[in-house]
Amino acid sequence: MLLHFTKMHGLGNDFMVVDLVTQRARLEEAQIRRLADRRFGIGFDQLLIVEPPRDPDMDFRYRIFNADGSEVENCGNGARCFARFVRDQRLTHKHEIHVETAGGPLTLRVEDDGQVRVDMGVPRFAPEALPFDAAEDRLRHALEVAGERLEIGVVSLGNPHAVLRVEDVDTAPVARLGPAIEAHPRFPRRVNAGFMQIVSPHEIRLRVYERGSGETLACGTGACAAVACGIRQGLLESPVTVHLPGGDLRIEWAGGEAHLTMTGPAVRVFDGRIVLS
Numbered sequence: 001m002l003l004h005f006t007k008m009h010g011l012g013n014d015f016m017v018v019d020l021v022t023q024r025a026r027l028e029e030a031q032i033r034r035l036a037d038r039r040f041g042i043g044f045d046q047l048l049i050v051e052p053p054r055d056p057d058m059d060f061r062y063r064i065f066n067a068d069g070s071e072v073e074n075c076g077n078g079a080r081c082f083a084r085f086v087r088d089q090r091l092t093h094k095h096e097i098h099v100e101t102a103g104g105p106l107t108l109r110v111e112d113d114g115q116v117r118v119d120m121g122v123p124r125f126a127p128e129a130l131p132f133d134a135a136e137d138r139l140r141h142a143l144e145v146a147g148e149r150l151e152i153g154v155v156s157l158g159n160p161h162a163v164l165r166v167e168d169v170d171t172a173p174v175a176r177l178g179p180a181i182e183a184h185p186r187f188p189r190r191v192n193a194g195f196m197q198i199v200s201p202h203e204i205r206l207r208v209y210e211r212g213s214g215e216t217l218a219c220g221t222g223a224c225a226a227v228a229c230g231i232r233q234g235l236l237e238s239p240v241t242v243h244l245p246g247g248d249l250r251i252e253w254a255g256g257e258a259h260l261t262m263t264g265p266a267v268r269v270f271d272g273r274i275v276l277s
């Protein structure tokens, strides 16, 4: 069958976006992995699916699959592209779009300047929210990884994140420690690993080794996770500019039970069609 899709990115974190409101398709895990391949397929970090909502109060259901085919709870850069896509495709004319995800509800707002602002909900630090195997909620947890004892922050934005503070992201051992943290047995559903360099109370540099996709040029939920951990540890103050290899995001969070928001770009690259075997 023929499937129409749109290739998009948020700061170089790239997506295949598929409208399953006006199309019908069933994508199996093996097909997703093949489509994600940058030589044998289309190539993407995540596949984003637009579906009709299950909850009548929501506008859409937003499903996310990593390049390894795993379905996950949230994708921040993807949420901004989702908002641009559903408006460009005239699936909605709203400026404020309510979507349901496996990680909870998101509110997406397309700003007049073309940036998209996402209400990411409340960051959850309790280990069971990730899940993470720990006796109690702490500001920092000790984690034995690859023969080293790391001090990490843990937080859920619907999806799980471990945040490690480093002196310099350019020399951070992302390729070595990223996979070891991602697959650490204390994270039963694996984890995204963020490497955060603090530039000032309102500015960080960040690299993220993403669960199911490897290091990406940007990670929206990873930026939210790093800022939430930094603010909670008293190292950062809202708003925070996050410098990722692919560009900058603005994160705002007043702490506690306040909702955290992320603002950044969403870019449409090309439309395509593919014959699914």
Ligand SMILES: N[C@H](CCC[C@H](N)C(=O)O)C(=O)O
Pocket (backbone or CB within 6 Å): 013, 045, 046, 064, 066, 072, 073, 074, 075, 076, 077, 078, 159, 160, 192, 210, 211, 212, 213, 216, 218, 219, 220, 221, 222
């Ligand atoms: N790899 C993530 C999903 C995509 C997150 C990232 N692309 C973002 O922008 O938040 C996970 O397995 O939870």
